[in-house]
Amino acid sequence: xxxxxxxxxxxxxxxxxxxxxxxxxxxxxxxxxxxxxxxxxxxxxxxxxxxxxxxxxxxxxxxxxxxxxxxxxxxxxxxxxxxxxxxxxxxxxxxxxxxxxxxxxxxxxxxxxxxxxxxxxxxxxxxxxxx
Amino acid sequence: xxxxxxxxxxxxxxxxxxxxxxxxxxxxxxxxxxxxxxxxxxxxxxxxxxxxxxxxxxxxxxxxxxxxxxxxxxxxxxxxxxxxxxxxxxxxxxxxxxxxxxxxxxxxxxxxxxxxxxxxxxxxxxxxxxxxxxxxxxxxxxxxxxxxxxxxxxxxxxxxxxxxxxxxxxxxxxxxxxxxxxxxxxxxxxxxxxxxxxxxxxxxxxxxxxxxxxxxxxxxxxxxxxxxxxxxxxxxxxxxxxxxxxxxxxxxxxxxxxxxxxxxxxxxxxxxxxxxxxxxxxxxxxxxxxxxxxxxxxxxxxxxxxxxxxxxxxxxxxxxxxxxxxxxxxxxxxxxxxxxxxxxxxxxxxxxxxxxxxxxxxxxxxxxxxxxxxxxxxxxxxxx
Ligand SMILES: [Zn+2]
Numbered sequence: 401x402x403x404x405x406x407x408x409x410x411x412x413x414x415x416x417x418x419x420x421x422x423x424x425x426x427x428x429x430x431x432x433x434x435x436x437x438x439x440x441x442x443x444x445x446x447x448x449x450x451x452x453x454x455x456x457x458x459x460x461x462x463x464x465x466x467x468x469x470x471x472x473x474x475x476x477x478x479x480x481x482x483x484x485x486x487x488x489x490x491x492x493x494x495x496x497x498x499x500x501x502x503x504x505x506x507x508x509x510x511x512x513x514x515x516x517x518x519x520x521x522x523x524x525x526x527x528x529x530x531x
Numbered sequence: 532x533x534x535x536x537x538x539x540x541x542x543x544x545x546x547x548x549x550x551x552x553x554x555x556x557x558x559x560x561x562x563x564x565x566x567x568x569x570x571x572x573x574x575x576x577x578x579x580x581x582x583x584x585x586x587x588x589x590x591x592x593x594x595x596x597x598x599x600x601x602x603x604x605x606x607x608x609x610x611x612x613x614x615x616x617x618x619x620x621x622x623x624x625x626x627x628x629x630x631x632x633x634x635x636x637x638x639x640x641x642x643x644x645x646x647x648x649x650x651x652x653x654x655x656x657x658x659x660x661x662x663x664x665x666x667x668x669x670x671x672x673x674x675x676x677x678x679x680x681x682x683x684x685x686x687x688x689x690x691x692x693x694x695x696x697x698x699x700x701x702x703x704x705x706x707x708x709x710x711x712x713x714x715x716x717x718x719x720x721x722x723x724x725x726x727x728x729x730x731x732x733x734x735x736x737x738x739x740x741x742x743x744x745x746x747x748x749x750x751x752x753x754x755x756x757x758x759x760x761x762x763x764x765x766x767x768x769x770x771x772x773x774x775x776x777x778x779x780x781x782x783x784x785x786x787x788x789x790x791x792x793x794x795x796x797x798x799x800x801x802x803x804x805x806x807x808x809x810x811x812x813x814x815x816x817x818x819x820x821x822x823x824x825x826x827x828x829x830x831x832x833x834x835x836x837x838x839x840x841x842x843x844x845x846x847x848x849x850x851x852x853x854x855x856x857x858x859x860x861x862x863x864x865x866x867x868x869x870x871x872x873x874x875x876x877x878x879x880x881x882x883x884x885x886x887x888x889x890x891x892x893x894x895x896x897x898x899x900x901x902x903x904x905x906x907x908x909x910x911x912x913x914x915x
Contacts, residue, residue: 471651473651496669
């Protein structure tokens with residue numbers, strides 16, 4: 401399984417585990433067992449050197465900021481226009497993803513939810529949708 | 532540490548230069564810089580070449596090509612890369628080599644050939660400077676990242692799209708008076724506000740140009756500088772900082788923490804306060820970036836950047852003249868050349884050579900050069 405509309409990175413164990421969570425409908429993050437920092441998207445290492453463990457996120461978030469991309473990079477140009485959003489979750493962490501909503505009805509602070517989206521048999525991503 | 536002066540500067544024409552490749556663009560900056568310093572390549576001890584991405588020009592090991600074509604070889608050359616802040620990173624490297632006593636005379640050559648590829652391809656290459664695992668797959672263009680800052684700035688502080696546009700209007704006003712500018716023409720406010728959207732809320736005139744061009748500066752130790760010139764411009768402060776790779780992780784999206792650190796350290800090293808600065812070159816890759824720079828550099832308080840431009844405080848005659856050469860917006864932004872181009876403008880300002888764009892009596896200049904979306908930040912202070 402590959403992650404994202406476009407990518408070219410190899411799949412490490414962390415990405416495999418994240419993708420596996422998505423196929424089960426879950427948004428998974430990692431948390432450092434030493435300093436407790438939560439990483440979303442997940443990291444396999446904490447800068448403090450502590451071990452990380454997997455936790456399931458509450459997918460509900462608030463729209464922190466957004467943009468509507470009209471002129472897109474070459475590799476994803478066929479999807480434009482699209483909304484790129486950063487959501488802030490209840491534990492304070494934030495993640496960037498597309499937001500599927502009317503671009504004229506967006507408001508910072510609105511309630512959104514991060515969901516897996518299967519793009520085809522071998523490709524999955526996440527997207528925000530309004531709650 | 533020894534004192535370091537800029538003794539010679541050279542600047543090529545910025546623009547969509549179908550007539551020149553990387554080597555010619557470098558050449559047309561290096562030769563004027565040597566002439567300005569009154570030296571030849573034989574007097575140089577080393578060269579630092581700043582190019583952000585060899586993928587634009589399609590030339591691997593581009594610093595070797597630049598070193599060869601401009602006649603710096605067989606003296607040593609190497610490349611310094613910090614995305615859009617490469618130019619000042621190169622100046623910092625050269626400053627270190629001269630101040631430490633390793634070399635007495637070093638040239639910094641900043642150059643980029645961006646228009647060898649299409650604009651949609653250039654957008655792709657720049658998007659890859661975002662985290663390729665977690666941001667790039669969502670197609671976040673470079674304007675897109677700064678648009679995320681702009682939306683948040685508007686939400687937190689009430690900054691308006693008109694205020695953003697006013698930054699572009701100012702920079703085009705001054706760029707129209709700069710013969711090396713890429714787009715030397717004035718833009719009416721109404722046209723800027725209503726321009727085609729690139730990444731909401733940023734329109735065409737909120738975004739810098741995709742430019743080709745080169746700039747060069749020759750740095751010398753105090754002893755050598757006194758030998759070659761009566762008007763040395765000293766580098767008195769060098770500060771730098773960095774930030775998270777992923778923009779979403781940052782505590783604030785209305786400020787760049789690396790810039791604040793860089794400014795603090797540069798002011799301290801130069802022994803000055805912000806009020807002592809007479810003229811500033813800031814990294815206006817997007818209009819929101821200039822507004823954030825006003826705030827992060829201390830020209831005004833956080834959240835007041837919008838009214839700072841609306842009140843024309845960043846025009847000549849205002850509290851802090853900013854980008855009176857046209858900035859990245861109108862002068863252009865050949866990525867690796869930009870930090871060196873800022874150096875060229877400030878040296879000329881401090882020597883009083885800027886004609887109708889001259890800030891009268893300018894003694895202290897500030898250069899603010901940001902790479903990616905704040906992952907690299909350098910602030911340099913120049914003094915007469
Ligand atoms: Zn930790």
